[in-house]
Amino acid sequence: MIKESGKRSKPAVIFLVLTLLIFTALVIYIFSYPGSIAGTAVENKIIEIRPGTSFHSIARALKEKKVIDNTGKFYIYARLKGAVNKIKAGEYLFEPLITPRQILENLVEGKVINHKITISEGLNLYQIADILEKKGFVGKKGFIAEAFDASLMNKLGVKGPSFEGYLYPETYFLVKGMNAEDIISQMVGRFKKIFVKEYEERAKELGLTPEEIVTLASIIEKETANPDERPLISAVFHNRLKKNIRLQTDPTVIYGMKENFDGDLKKKDLKKKTPYNTYRINGLPPGPIANPGIESIKAALFPAKVDYIYFVSMNNGSHAFSKTLKEHNRSVWKYQKGGRR
Numbered sequence: 001m002i003k004e005s006g007k008r009s010k011p012a013v014i015f016l017v018l019t020l021l022i023f024t025a026l027v028i029y030i031f032s033y034p035g036s037i038a039g040t041a042v043e044n045k046i047i048e049i050r051p052g053t054s055f056h057s058i059a060r061a062l063k064e065k066k067v068i069d070n071t072g073k074f075y076i077y078a079r080l081k082g083a084v085n086k087i088k089a090g091e092y093l094f095e096p097l098i099t100p101r102q103i104l105e106n107l108v109e110g111k112v113i114n115h116k117i118t119i120s121e122g123l124n125l126y127q128i129a130d131i132l133e134k135k136g137f138v139g140k141k142g143f144i145a146e147a148f149d150a151s152l153m154n155k156l157g158v159k160g161p162s163f164e165g166y167l168y169p170e171t172y173f174l175v176k177g178m179n180a181e182d183i184i185s186q187m188v189g190r191f192k193k194i195f196v197k198e199y200e201e202r203a204k205e206l207g208l209t210p211e212e213i214v215t216l217a218s219i220i221e222k223e224t225a226n227p228d229e230r231p232l233i234s235a236v237f238h239n240r241l242k243k244n245i246r247l248q249t250d251p252t253v254i255y256g257m258k259e260n261f262d263g264d265l266k267k268k269d270l271k272k273k274t275p276y277n278t279y280r281i282n283g284l285p286p287g288p289i290a291n292p293g294i295e296s297i298k299a300a301l302f303p304a305k306v307d308y309i310y311f312v313s314m315n316n317g318s319h320a321f322s323k324t325l326k327e328h329n330r331s332v333w334k335y336q337k338g339g340r341r
Contacts, residue, residue, distance in 0.1 A: 033077055034101040041066040041096050046113070048176055051089040058087060058107070067094045067103065074100055083108050091176035114173035119187070121169040121293035122221045124255065128167055128291070138180045146180035156188045165214040165288025166191045194294055202301045206238075211287070217300040218288035222251035226317055230299035236311055236321065238303045245309065247278040255289035312336060 045065040049058055055078065059071040068074050077100050078084050090112030094103065105111075117135060119128055129143040146152060147163045158166050163184055168191035174183060195210065203213045216237060223233050240247055253269055254261050256276030270277070276285040292300075308321040310328035314335045322328040 033073060034104075035099050037097055038068040038074070038100045038103055039063075039066045039098075040069060041094070043096060045094045046091060047094065048091045049087065049089050049107075051177060053087075053089070055084045055087060062094075062103070065094070067098065068100065074103075078104055088112070089177040112175045112177070114175055116171060117174055118171045119167065119169045119291070121296070122225075122290045123169065124290045125162060125164045125167060126258070132183065137174055137176065137178060138183065143180040143183070146184055152181060152184065156185060157192075158188060159211050160287040162287065163188065165218050165291055167291045168194060169291050169293050195297065199297070199301055206301070212284055213297070213300050214292065215284050215288045217292035217296040218290040219247070219249055219251060220299050221292040221296040222290050223249060224319065227295055229319060230296055231302065231304035232306065232308065232321055233311065233319070234299040234303035235306045236308050239307065239309055241283060243309070244282065246280075246282055247284070249278050252276045252278045252285050252289055256285075 039062070045067050047061050047065055047067070049061075055075065056071070059068070059074050062068045062074070063071050075084075081104060083104055087107045088110035090110060092106060092111070093113050094106070115135070115137075117131070117137075119131070123131075125147045126140075126144065129138075129140040129147070132138050132143055133140040147167075148161070153159070153163065156163075160166075167184065167187040170187075170190055172183075172186060172190075174186075195214075199213070200210050203210050206213075208216070216234070219237065220230050220233050224230060237247055237249075239245075250265055253272075253274075253276065254265060256274030257269065257272070270279045273280050275281065276289065278285060306321070307323050310322040310325065310331075311319040312322075312328065312331045312335055314320050320331040320335060322331055
């Protein structure tokens, strides 16, 4: 028996109805799900996404923290938005009642948590590495290795044994997931903005290279925390360099001992032969011994116009300056030996 043309079979009608229902449900889902509440979390949740983490792993982590309640729906939504492979690594904070649209936007745009970290003036790269490790950013050994990487130094335009002196001391906002190269690049970038072209020209007037100025600034930084004394300390070192007198500065000796220094500098330490022992070598050491701030850099470039050759601590945060060895010995006797012969 032949069916009349134009009439549909019952299975075909059912299929059509199901297709329309699925299509309708999909349309409703597409327009409603992105703006709905994604999960049941009642407090802020922090999730760290490491580089290379798959989207499925990210979705599972979000569900475990109750930021979303359905990984399948979230995956479909991300697929429809073409965002599955656009998620940025980092540490994220998700508030309660957040929507799938907001979650995905945060992940794609990389709206990560910024951590405030202050690098103080005068810290060396080993101390900076220690801080970064304790704060959970990078491993100490890895940071130190990058700080001595010649190819990275060439890439960032830094000359010297390492990045020591060019990790500019300042407050930074770092994110979890940054590697040592990222952090070093940020610090060096800040240094380059501080050390302007006029400073390079001034260094040339003094007969020194920019690298030598940074080295000198690092020694000044370690010798005094008193801003008023920095130009005077600088003058002593400039005068000694001109007269070919050894700098004989303790901070360089300590730096040459690396992490073997126990906090007590002894006479025998002054006799140890290292590239940084300015009691044994002439002129400046091969590179900076710390990371100086702008005031010490300026002091190195613009020393006070005085004839001082010596200085000694008065044990009150200040120094006594002298033009002759005789004057200096009197100051040493007065301030370091308590007036006792």
